[in-house]
Amino acid sequence: MSLNNQQTLPETIATDPELKYWVAMHRVYGIGPARFRQLLRHFGSIDVAWSAPFSALVAAGIGQENARSLEELRSQSDPDHEMETLERLGISALRFDSPGYPKSLAETYDPPPVLYFRGELPATEQNAVAVVGSRRCTAYGREMAKRISSGLVQSGVAVYSGLARGIDGTAHRAALEAGGRTVAVVGGGLDSIYPAEHEQMAREMVGTGGAVVSEYPVGVRPKPEHFPRRNRIISGLTRGVVVVEAVRKSGAMLTVKWALEQDREVFAVPGSALSVNSEGPNWLIQQGAKLTTSHLDVLDELSISPPAVKPADSKIEPAQGELGVDSLARKDNGIDIEYRVHEHLSSVGAPCHADEISRSTGIKVAEVTSALAVLGLKGLVDEVGPMTYLNRTASRSN
Numbered sequence: 001m002s003l004n005n006q007q008t009l010p011e012t013i014a015t016d017p018e019l020k021y022w023v024a025m026h027r028v029y030g031i032g033p034a035r036f037r038q039l040l041r042h043f044g045s046i047d048v049a050w051s052a053p054f055s056a057l058v059a060a061g062i063g064q065e066n067a068r069s070l071e072e073l074r075s076q077s078d079p080d081h082e083m084e085t086l087e088r089l090g091i092s093a094l095r096f097d098s099p100g101y102p103k104s105l106a107e108t109y110d111p112p113p114v115l116y117f118r119g120e121l122p123a124t125e126q127n128a129v130a131v132v133g134s135r136r137c138t139a140y141g142r143e144m145a146k147r148i149s150s151g152l153v154q155s156g157v158a159v160y161s162g163l164a165r166g167i168d169g170t171a172h173r174a175a176l177e178a179g180g181r182t183v184a185v186v187g188g189g190l191d192s193i194y195p196a197e198h199e200q201m202a203r204e205m206v207g208t209g210g211a212v213v214s215e216y217p218v219g220v221r222p223k224p225e226h227f228p229r230r231n232r233i234i235s236g237l238t239r240g241v242v243v244v245e246a247v248r249k250s251g252a253m254l255t256v257k258w259a260l261e262q263d264r265e266v267f268a269v270p271g272s273a274l275s276v277n278s279e280g281p282n283w284l285i286q287q288g289a290k291l292t293t294s295h296l297d298v299l300d301e302l303s304i305s306p307p308a309v310k311p312a313d314s315k316i317e318p319a320q321g322e323l324g325v326d327s328l329a330r331k332d333n334g335i336d337i338e339y340r341v342h343e344h345l346s347s348v349g350a351p352c353h354a355d356e357i358s359r360s361t362g363i364k365v366a367e368v369t370s371a372l373a374v375l376g377l378k379g380l381v382d383e384v385g386p387m388t389y390l391n392r393t394a395s396r397s398n
Contacts, residue, residue, distance in 0.1 A: 016095075016098065017047075018045060018046060018047050018095075019083070019093060019095055019098075020079035020080060020082060020083045021045075021046045021047040021049075021050045021079050022046050022093075022095040022113065022114050023079065023082045023083060023086065023093055023114055023217070024050060024073075024077055024078075024079040024082045025039070025046050025049065025050055025070070025113075026113060026114040026217055027073060027077065027082070027217050028066065028069050028070045028073050029066075029069050030062075030063075030065065030066040030069050031062065031066055031069075031070065032113075033110050033111065033112060033113050034110070035062045035066065036113040037113070038060060038061055038062060039060055039062065042059075042060035042061070043056075043060065046095075050070075050074065050079070054067050054068070054071055057070060057071075085218055086116075086218065089190070089191055089218060090118060091116050091117070091118055091190050091191075091218065092116070092117050092118065092121075093114055093115070093116050093117075094114070094115045094117075094121075095113060095114055096111050096112065096113050096114070096115070099123065100123050101115065101123065102115070102121060102122070102123055102124075102125070102236075102237055103123055103124050104124075104125070104128075104236060104237055104238070104239075105233065105236040105237050108232070108236040108262045109261065109262070110232065111236065112215035112233065114215070114217075115213065115214075115215060116189075116190050116213070116214050116215070116216070116217070116218075117190070117211050117212065117213040117214070118190055118206045118211060118212050119183075119205065119206035119209070119210050119211030119212060120209055120210070120211055121183070121211045121213060125158060125237070127156060127157040127158065127239065127302070127304055128157065128158040128159075128160055128183070128237060128238040128239060129152055129157050129158070129159060129160070129238050129239060129240050129241070129242060129298055129302075130159075130160045130161060130234045130235060130237075130238045130240070130241040130242065130255065130259075131145055131148060131149050131152075131159055131160075131161050131167070131168075131171035131242045131244065132161055132162065132167060132168060132171075132231075132234065132241060132242070132243060132244070132246075132251075132252040132255050133145060133166060133167025133168070133171075133243060133244035133245040133246050133252050134166050134167055134244075134245040134246050134247065134250065134252065134277050135164055135165045135166035135167075135168075136166060136277070137166040137167045137170070137244070137245050137277065138245065138275065138277055138370075139366040139367065139369060139370040140245075140271065140272075140275075140369065140370045140373040140374070141166075141167055141170075141244050141245035141269075141271075141277060142166075142167070142170045142370075143370045143373075143374065144244050144245075144269050144293075144374070145167045145170040145171045145174065145244045146170060146171075146174040147174075147294070147295070148171075148242060148244070148269070148292070148294065148295045148298070149170075149171040149172075149174040149175045149178070149180075149182075149295075150174045150175070150177070150178040150180075150295075151294065151295025151296070152175070152180070152295045152298065152299075153175045153178045153179070153180020153181060153182065154178050154179075154180065154307075155295065155299055155304065155306045155307060156304075156307060157180075157295075157298075157299070157304065158180070158181040158182065158183060158210075159171055159172070159174075159175040159180065159181075159182045159183075160182070160183045160184075160185065160234055160237055160238050161182070161183075161184060161185075161234065162184065162185055162186070162187075162227070162230065162231070162234060162251070163184035163185075163186050163193070163194075163195075163198050163201075163202065163212070164195070164251075165195055165198075167244045167245060167252075168184075169198055169201065171244075172184060172198075172201055172205065173201060176201070176204055176205065176208065176210075181208070181209050181210050182205055182210045183205070183210050183211045183212070183213060183237070184202060184205060184210075184211075184212045184213065185213045185214065185230055185233045185234045185237070186212060186213070186214050186216075186222070186230065187214070187216070187222045187223070187226035187227045187230045188214065188216050188220055188221050188222035188223075188226065189214060189216050189217055189218045189219050189220040189221070190212060190214050190218065191218045191219065192221060192222070193212070194222040213233065213237075214230075215229075215230070215233060227251055228251065228254050231251060231254050231255040231258055232255075232258040232262075234255055234258075235255050235256075235258040235259035235262055235264050236258070236262055238264065239264060239265060239302055240259070240264050240265030240266065240267060240298065240301070240302060241255055241256055241259040241264060241265070241266055241267065242267040242268075242269065242292060242298060243255075243256060243266070243267070243268045243269065243280060243281050243284060243289075244269045244281070245269070245271065245275075245277040245278060245280070245281065246277065246279075246280030246281060247276055247277065247279055247280055248279045248280050248283060250280060252280060253280050256284065256289075265290065265301055265302060266284060266289040266290065267289060267290045267292040267297065267298055267301070268280075268281035268282070268284040268285050268289040268290070268291065268292060269281050269292050269293065270282055270285055270291055270292075270293070270377060271373070272373065272376075272383075293377050293378070337363055337367050337368075337370075337371045338371040338374060338375055340361055340363065341357060341361065341363065341368055341371045341372060341375065342371075342375055342380055342381070342391070344357055344360055344361055345357070345381060345389060345390065345391040346391045348391075349391065350390070351384050351385065351388050351389065351390045352388065352389060352390070353387055353388050354368050354369050354372060354387045354388075354389070355387070357372075357389075369387070372389050375389075376389075379392060380392050
């Protein structure tokens with residue numbers, strides 16, 4: 001589906017006469033970042049490479065098949081038309097050697113030769129963090145993604161992710177609802193948003209100071225092989241990556257691989273040893289990743305000072321007792337579910353099954369289990385059997 005959003009394009013589109021050749025060349029199948037740079041070194045500029053004869057292209061070392069692909073595209077395409085298409089769709093483009101290209105990404109290995117985006121993509125973004133995780137996340141994973149993303153943007157940190165279902169979409173939505181800046185990096189051309197149900201969210205991101213970014217030209221449909229490479233851009237544009245939930249072999253863990261290669265910080269949200277979705281983060285913590293239960297852990301590691309919050313500005317009631325949690329993620333119903341669950345366990349003073357807590361409090365089981373998971377991480381409850389919990393104070397007295 002199309003994400004039409006007309007906007008003022010950056011000055012480079014109008015003033016960079018070579019950009020159109022970069023955009024046109026970028027559509028040649030088989031000419032990726034490495035061959036792009038190879039052509040640039042050999043010919044001195046991409047516009048010269050675009051017009052070069054077949055023999056000269058082969059001599060440049062890109063191979064006969066890629067040279068034929070370039071010749072074929074050149075006979076069917078016009079650089080000026082390519083730029084007209086971008087302008088009509090409201091898409092901006094930057095070549096990797098231009099001043100406006102994001103510096104953090106340009107300094108990584110294998111940056112995209114051309115970057116396409118809608119919205120605002122500054123050349124230097126002081127504080128940006130990626131929040132990524134499983135598409136098939138649990139209620140606990142969604143809860144933690146909400147809390148961390150909301151806290152980050154309220155502290156002036158932009159939240160980046162991949163616009164996928166699950167943790168990615170939750171992180172973007174939480175950032176938007178908290179009034180912050182969020183950026184999505186997608187695995188296809190910007191004329192088609194995937195998944196389609198996130199098209200409206202992408203519009204909101206663009207309209208509120210964020211951006212949607214891709215290395216793929218217009219018309220390129222999302223493919224499974226695009227997403228692993230997309231992840232290097234997510235990590236490359238940020239200072240660190242927070243993994244909320246992920247199996248050991250997943251896209252989120254590939255993002256961590258890129259982050260480590262790019263010398264980025266890695267954060268991991270711990271989870272139940274019984275949950276397959278927590279295998280990745282728990283393993284990362286064992287390997288030395290920063291154990292993360294709050295956005296404050298991220299701010300501390302990156303030496304970012306959280307802003308002072310005036311009492312009059314706060315819409316959230318202060319934490320109660322030793323629980324030490326707020327009702328941020330419960331703003332839809334205005335109830336601090338964790339507090340209620342903890343109070344119930346305290347009053348019972350004996351092991352309780354999650355279903356029993358749900359029946360007694362009237363809280364949905366999914367929300368109860370999410371609250372119990374967070375309470376366990378905070379050291380306030382113990383899991384003493386399958387889905388059975390005991391208040392930590394009562395546990396210590398037994």
